[in-house]
Amino acid sequence: MTDLAQLARDGDLRGLRQHLADRDVPGVVDELERWDAVTRAVAFRALPKDRALEVFEDLDPALQTELLEGLREEAVTALVRDLDPDDRAGLLDELPATVAQRLLSGLSPDERAMTTALLGHPADTAGRRMSPEVVALPEDALVGEALEHVRRHGRDAETLYVLPVIGPGRCVVGVVSLRRLLVTDDDVPVREVMSEPVLVHARDDQETAARVVRDHGAVAVPVVDDENRLLGLLTVDDAMRILEEEESEDLARTGASEPLSRPYLATSVLGLVRARVGWLFVLIVGATLTVNVLDAFEDTLAAVVALALFVPLLIGTGGNAGSQAATTVVRAMAVGDVRFADLTRVVGKEVATGFLLGSCLALLGFVPAALLVDVDIALVLCLALVAVCTLATTAGSLTPMVAKRLGVDPAVVSAPFITTFVDATGLVIYFLVAQAVLGL
Amino acid sequence: MTDLAQLARDGDLRGLRQHLADRDVPGVVDELERWDAVTRAVAFRALPKDRALEVFEDLDPALQTELLEGLREEAVTALVRDLDPDDRAGLLDELPATVAQRLLSGLSPDERAMTTALLGHPADTAGRRMSPEVVALPEDALVGEALEHVRRHGRDAETLYVLPVIGPGRCVVGVVSLRRLLVTDDDVPVREVMSEPVLVHARDDQETAARVVRDHGAVAVPVVDDENRLLGLLTVDDAMRILEEEESEDLARTGASEPLSRPYLATSVLGLVRARVGWLFVLIVGATLTVNVLDAFEDTLAAVVALALFVPLLIGTGGNAGSQAATTVVRAMAVGDVRFADLTRVVGKEVATGFLLGSCLALLGFVPAALLVDVDIALVLCLALVAVCTLATTAGSLTPMVAKRLGVDPAVVSAPFITTFVDATGLVIYFLVAQAVLGL
Numbered sequence: 053m054t055d056l057a058q059l060a061r062d063g064d065l066r067g068l069r070q071h072l073a074d075r076d077v078p079g080v081v082d083e084l085e086r087w088d089a090v091t092r093a094v095a096f097r098a099l100p101k102d103r104a105l106e107v108f109e110d111l112d113p114a115l116q117t118e119l120l121e122g123l124r125e126e127a128v129t130a131l132v133r134d135l136d137p138d139d140r141a142g143l144l145d146e147l148p149a150t151v152a153q154r155l156l157s158g159l160s161p162d163e164r165a166m167t168t169a170l171l172g173h174p175a176d177t178a179g180r181r182m183s184p185e186v187v188a189l190p191e192d193a194l195v196g197e198a199l200e201h202v203r204r205h206g207r208d209a210e211t212l213y214v215l216p217v218i219g220p221g222r223c224v225v226g227v228v229s230l231r232r233l234l235v236t237d238d239d240v241p242v243r244e245v246m247s248e249p250v251l252v253h254a255r256d257d258q259e260t261a262a263r264v265v266r267d268h269g270a271v272a273v274p275v276v277d278d279e280n281r282l283l284g285l286l287t288v289d290d291a292m293r294i295l296e297e298e299e300s301e302d303l304a305r306t307g308a309s310e311p312l313s314r315p316y317l318a319t320s321v322l323g324l325v326r327a328r329v330g331w332l333f334v335l336i337v338g339a340t341l342t343v344n345v346l347d348a349f350e351d352t353l354a355a356v357v358a359l360a361l362f363v364p365l366l367i368g369t370g371g372n373a374g375s376q377a378a379t380t381v382v383r384a385m386a387v388g389d390v391r392f393a394d395l396t397r398v399v400g401k402e403v404a405t406g407f408l409l410g411s412c413l414a415l416l417g418f419v420p421a422a423l424l425v426d427v428d429i430a431l432v433l434c435l436a437l438v439a440v441c442t443l444a445t446t447a448g449s450l451t452p453m454v455a456k457r458l459g460v461d462p463a464v465v466s467a468p469f470i471t472t473f474v475d476a477t478g479l480v481i482y483f484l485v486a487q488a489v490l491g492l
Numbered sequence: 493m494t495d496l497a498q499l500a501r502d503g504d505l506r507g508l509r510q511h512l513a514d515r516d517v518p519g520v521v522d523e524l525e526r527w528d529a530v531t532r533a534v535a536f537r538a539l540p541k542d543r544a545l546e547v548f549e550d551l552d553p554a555l556q557t558e559l560l561e562g563l564r565e566e567a568v569t570a571l572v573r574d575l576d577p578d579d580r581a582g583l584l585d586e587l588p589a590t591v592a593q594r595l596l597s598g599l600s601p602d603e604r605a606m607t608t609a610l611l612g613h614p615a616d617t618a619g620r621r622m623s624p625e626v627v628a629l630p631e632d633a634l635v636g637e638a639l640e641h642v643r644r645h646g647r648d649a650e651t652l653y654v655l656p657v658i659g660p661g662r663c664v665v666g667v668v669s670l671r672r673l674l675v676t677d678d679d680v681p682v683r684e685v686m687s688e689p690v691l692v693h694a695r696d697d698q699e700t701a702a703r704v705v706r707d708h709g710a711v712a713v714p715v716v717d718d719e720n721r722l723l724g725l726l727t728v729d730d731a732m733r734i735l736e737e738e739e740s741e742d743l744a745r746t747g748a749s750e751p752l753s754r755p756y757l758a759t760s761v762l763g764l765v766r767a768r769v770g771w772l773f774v775l776i777v778g779a780t781l782t783v784n785v786l787d788a789f790e791d792t793l794a795a796v797v798a799l800a801l802f803v804p805l806l807i808g809t810g811g812n813a814g815s816q817a818a819t820t821v822v823r824a825m826a827v828g829d830v831r832f833a834d835l836t837r838v839v840g841k842e843v844a845t846g847f848l849l850g851s852c853l854a855l856l857g858f859v860p861a862a863l864l865v866d867v868d869i870a871l872v873l874c875l876a877l878v879a880v881c882t883l884a885t886t887a888g889s890l891t892p893m894v895a896k897r898l899g900v901d902p903a904v905v906s907a908p909f910i911t912t913f914v915d916a917t918g919l920v921i922y923f924l925v926a927q928a929v930l931g932l
Contacts, residue, residue, distance in 0.1 A: 268516075295732075339805040353797065
């Protein structure tokens with residue numbers, strides 16, 4: 053691995069070329085994303101032209117812009133010209149407006165028109181991620197004619213496997229797979245073999261659109277405007293990429309950090325700090341609630357110091373029970389198994405689950421706790437465990453569902469937020485139970 | 493929504509049929525997975541035959557087997573006969589061996605052979621998930637002949653878009669996309685337009701194989717045996733499904749629970765408890781360490797009761813910093829950005845990140861803490877915050893990487909485990925710092 057950096061430092065272009073030639077495109081992308089900006093730039097320039105284009109397409113957009121800065125003007129123009137229109141739009145979006153403008157003006161009128169059309173759709177919509185180069189079939193064609201049409205016009209299209217069938221005004225009236233055309237006789241009308249189209253709208257959220265592609269097991273889905281006119285196709289490879297980006301965002305937020313804007317090894321320490329420090333600060337401010345609670349119950353604590361022994365165990369367990377519920381419910385919402393309308397069913401299940409979990413732990417923990425301290429405190433601990441587990445699973449299921457309803461990303465308010473909330477309320481419960489049982 | 497259950501209870505088949513006719517296949521699957529077993533069975537029987545097959549294919553395997561139990565023998569045989577071989581193998585795997593055997597014997601010899609061949613591959617491998625019905629091209633064909641071959645033999649294949657080119661002994665020598673064939677003249681030899689094949693091995697882990705499909709943006713990838721002989725194709729829709737299953741598993745484990753074996757709403761409360769109680773118990777046993785630590789430092793605690801005020805805040809922050817590092821590193825490993833060889837780079841970054849994060853919090857927290865209690869305790873808290881944050885990010889990055897190296901799923905040992913570990917060690921640090929600063 054280290055050889056690559058060494059070869060780059062030595063300016064050994066032939067060695068670099070050799071090293072990279074042994075890998076396929078995803079392998080090269082992988083390598084490039086692991087190294088510092090200089091090694092990356094040198095290695096990229098060592099790639100043969102065709103390969104460079106394929107590699108560039110698959111690179112993280114933040115790294116794409118960095119690479120462009122190191123290339124000569126003509127090389128940049130050539131690279132940008134050869135990208136697919138959707139990849140090009142994604143890249144131009146990342147660049148400073150003046151640079152983007154200059155690059156756009158270097159394109160052929162056709163390519164420029166397609167790219168600006170894509171850039172006209174807001175970021176994170178299906179319209180921005182679609183491929184505008186589509187082969188569409190007229191609805192009165194025969195299968196043989198349709199195949200001929202595909203063979204003549206298919207060279208530039210990103211996919212030919214899903215063919216939208218269009219009526220007057222480019223409205224999508226159906227969809228036929230290339231596969232279906234191939235296994236049908238030439239003289240059958242296309243209209244007879246086409247099926248009801250599954251469509252997404254250009255302004256649909258990209259994640260929603262990508263899920264449509266996945267749920268239908270489709271190779272591509274037509275993207276249309278409000279009048280059902282064909283604009284492009286969202287292909288399965290772009291859908292998979294969108295879903296991967298969204299999963300990464302969700303996972304980062306589940307762990308209370310912002311998603312990184314570039315691959316991990318290409319992110320600096322300051323970049324990591326920036327992604328995390330805000331959430332960590334918000335959470336520590338939330339945690340000051342626990343300081344207030346303990347302060348309020350200081351007399352109880354001073355009277356029975358043994359109560360302090362179980363504080364971390366109790367709130368830790370509450371946090372874990374809350375995380376379990378939250379991650380389960382967030383996932384069930386993400387894959388569409390659970391919607392807001394199911395709120396009462398979900399919360400009902402989680403209340404019962406939390407109660408049973410707390411009871412199991414209490415039954416198992418009573419004897420050891422009684423032996424360690426005494427029966428009264430063991431009783432306090434066990435009652436508090438049941439209450440805290442029930443509270444935690446309830447909060448863990450309710451919070452993400454309500455958040456989503458309010459338009460907040462459920463992953464943001466999940467595990468760490470629930471833990472912080474459960475910490476403070478769990479302590480209140482613990483001390484109230486203690487006061488009641490111990491008669492303080 | 494509730495109408496469906498109502499219609500099922502009333503046995504109103506016509507109403508049910510009407511209700512389900514308005515939805516597409518994923519919509520019906522969604523509906524079915526939200527209701528109880530009886531409603532599901534009644535609603536399923538209300539579907540027209542073609543639709544029932546499509547819906548059945550997309551259902552969760554646990555629900556498939558449940559549905560079969562409620563159908564008449566002939567209906568079951570017909571359903572199983574019409575499934576794709578890979579879906580059929582997945583279903584038979586879930587059924588009791590005797591039932592599976594009986595169903596297998598009801599298939600045509602061809603279908604039976606394909607299914608038993610799939611079942612011969614271990615679960616969770618690429619071989620088990622591939623489609624065995626493939627159209628392959630002989631390497632000496634011309635493009636026109638190849639297209640003719642596809643049109644004649646394509647009816648049964650799950651995909652025609654990726655065509656493996658085979659040499660002697662069915663060895664894969666290349667791959668050509670249907671798209672490429674279509675835009676090439678009929679008299680060009682296939683050998684000239686085929687490309688180097690990206691292959692997966694039948695015994696490759698299904699997740700690894702699915703990532704190959706995604707990373708290459710491929711519609712399908714040939715699956716071969718150890719001698720490079722063609723066995724089938726892993727298609728992109730199966731790859732997406734595999735990746736979704738794996739993401740769900742990883743996410744569940746991140747939240748310290750076992751993945752559910754069926755969709756959330758179709759899981760009983762006892763099912764939820766079973767998925768979580770084991771982990772919760774392991775974690776609470778781990779948390780008893782904190783009881784021991786507090787017990788050991790009881791004198792310090794009794795001397796300065798104000799120290800107890802910050803215990804939940806301190807360990808909560810450590811847990812959050814650890815979760816941030818763990819989720820980031822686990823994800824970076826999952827998408828292939830980070831490997832074990834990067835251990836020192838990753839841990840180095842995280843040590844620095846943790847130190848900076850802790851320092852930021854300490855700087856911001858010193859004055860408020862000094863005002864609330866006193867300068868000495870504020871100093872103890874701030875020093876402990878820096879140490880605990882550094883410890884937490886280090887543990888958060890190191891643990892998943894080492895776990896993966898040892899063959900343990902990194903998601904299993906992530907956030908909650910790190911939190912439990914950081915809780916106990918963080919307390920030790922806190923009290924040692926207190927003893928040093930306060931001169932106890």
